[in-house]
Amino acid sequence: MKKLLLFGVLALSINVFAQSTVKIGNLEVMTEDLGEMKWEEAKKACKNLGDGWRLPSLDELNLIYENKEMFGGFITRKSTRNRTFSFYWTSTLEDTRNPNGDVCFLVFAGGTPGWGYGGQEWDRNVRAVRGFYNFNN
Numbered sequence: 001m002k003k004l005l006l007f008g009v010l011a012l013s014i015n016v017f018a019q020s021t022v023k024i025g026n027l028e029v030m031t032e033d034l035g036e037m038k039w040e041e042a043k044k045a046c047k048n049l050g051d052g053w054r055l056p057s058l059d060e061l062n063l064i065y066e067n068k069e070m071f072g073g074f075i076t077r078k079s080t081r082n083r084t085f086s087f088y089w090t091s092t093l094e095d096t097r098n099p100n101g102d103v104c105f106l107v108f109a110g111g112t113p114g115w116g117y118g119g120q121e122w123d124r125n126v127r128a129v130r131g132f133y134n135f136n137n
Contacts, residue, residue, distance in 0.1 A: 056127065057091050074108055089124040
C-alpha cells in the first residue's frame with residue numbers, strides 16, 4: 001500500500017510496509033540511511049532493495065544534500081574538535097578530481113558539503129536512490 005503526496009516537482013511517497021521516499025525531479029530517494037558499510041556492501045544493499053535501487057552519483061548526492069530539509073537530516077559524528085561531519089558513498093568512480101579511480105564520497109562537515117575519495121574498504125553511510133519516469137506529465 002502506497003500513498004503519494006504531491007508538492008510541485010517534489011513528492012513524498014510513503015510505503016506502509018517499508019521506508020518512505022522523497023522524489024526530487026526524476027530521482028526517488030529513501031528518507032533513511034541503510035547504515036554504514038564498505039562500498040561493495042553498499043552497492044549490494046541498494047541492489048537487494050530491488051526495483052532499480054542503487055547508490056547515488058556524486059551530483060545526485062549533492063542534490064539530496066541541497067534538499068536535506070525534506071529528509072530530516074543525515075547521520076553525523078563528532079570529531080575531536082567537536083565538529084559534526086558525515087560521509088556518504090556515491091557510485092562515482094572516475095572524476096577529473098579523482099584520477100586514481102578511488103570511490104568518491106560526499107562529506108558534510110559543519111553544514112558544508114565537500115567531496116573526498118578513498119578506498120572501497122572504508123565504512124561510509126549509504127542513502128539509496130532510483131530513477132523514475134512520471135508518465136502523467
